[in-house]
Amino acid sequence: EDQVTQSPEALRLQEGESSSLNCSYTVSGLRGLFWYRQDPGKGPEFLFTLYSAGEEKEKERLKATLTKKESFLHITAPKPEDSATYLCAVQGGGSARQLTFGSGTQLTVLP
């Protein structure tokens, strides 16, 4: 069974204070690791897909990295508008079309 664990559960940062969110996973044959952002009252919004260890993707102040056991979402010089819940999900080889989600990290960036 695919499993995803995210840490920390919640993170409070001052504006400009860089940090990283962790996503540890166990999966049978990784097809892809996904990062989503979820704002209150809305559905998750796609950020990145990573397919193999060593891969990195960047978008504005966010950079996602992947190893064989975990993924990091690095946030550089965050702004208050980056406040959201960040969800990690994996798609394994045994679940052809399903994503298994972690419980998320709730990020708050204070001005």
Added chain:
Amino acid sequence: DAGVIQSPRHEVTEMGQEVTLRCKPISGHDYLFWYRQTMMRGLELLIYFNNNVPIDDSGMPEDRFSAKMPNASFSTLKIQPSEPRDSAVYFCASRAHNEKLFFGSGTQLSVL
């Protein structure tokens, strides 16, 4: 495209009543997913369809839950009878083959 459209946005009902949630996927997407989100369990996959055919409903919690997709542009998730523990946010999502998943805004269900 308007994205994945769900209705209603909020539903408040009494225990024992039938609840029907609706979803219109993005045109051209051949996969449709129903998820449930709670504080305790996070996002859970309930069922998904490929080309309107249910592929995996192992996440449907009980026989009280049923889902249909009569055509490529419409799906329903029905709970009959509803119970307080069904209170959650229900999301519909769709995608094309091997593409990223797009979520709707969800239906906040409260069963009193």
